[in-house]
Amino acid sequence: MKVKFSYFAQVRQAAGAESEEVMLADGADLAAALAEVSARHGPAFRTLVLDDAGAIRPNLMVLVNGAPAAKAGGRGLADGDEVTVLSAVSGG
């Protein structure tokens, strides 16, 4: 299945892209999807989105098709879904 990812703030900087389309195994959940994407972008990206146990970091906001998504135990992604990944910012 094809899923579009959009990145913001630090995550965007670590990905080196505002958005990308990624082919994933059918039914992959969010954590698995972000692990797959992390493998493309390297450890700096992975550290921002996943903890050592592979769980999505609590300070990350993840939307699926514009709506806040459960970071664990949510439904699997579907072909055509759009995932938005926002990280906490504090600059002023």
Next chain:
Amino acid sequence: MGEPRRAPLTPEERAVYEWQMWVPGFGEAAQERLKAASALVSRCGGLGGPLAQSLAAAGIGRLVIAHGGNLKPGDLNRQILQTADWVGRPRIESIVRRLKELNPRVEVEGVAENVSEVNAAALVGKVDLVFDCAPLFTERFAMNRECVRQGKPLVEAAIYSLEGQVTTIIPGKTPCLACLYPEVPPNWKREFPVIGAVPALAAAIAAMEGIKLIAGMPPGLAGTLLYFDTASMTFQKIPIARRPGCPVCGGSG
């Protein structure tokens, strides 16, 4: 914020604030509430500077500004209450002076230190409403804890590069900052990329949230995070939820 206080306007103040009192739903009653109100601005740089400027111009009664340190050349692309001739001198002096020049009717208390666990309680205790514009998560978390403890509304504004986020925290009703961000993001750096117009935009949005709260008009960002990206000029409102078991606000109620 309890029963709103009001302070009668003088004829001179009526003349100064006339144009904003024409705003539907605002009027002289809201202006009197603004005059009777006080706000804390935590850090008064790229975000807090234009925010404090908007509050002062609008006629808030009293501002408490917390901002430590001396002006550096690298501040000048965004800290619009500073001036080029002030490099090396205390930022807070320039901030107070320029706010008073803009609106001498406003009482401005300058505090030459940043918010910390040590001073947060006393600073929050001085005001009705808080604007959080600090660059460090530790400052923001200290402010959030104290606002929740004292039941004071907190408008959170933050930016990174070309992007910004604003939300309005009403203790006991909306998620608090710790619901949203329970930990400091990994690899967070003190310095951040910024073009001054981006924090100025976030500041204008945050100022309006605060002015509406004081005026008795409903805030637009309570329980909602406004996210914007000036690269694509995308603005998105994202509903946010309280975190069950939040160690700061309890996450329910």
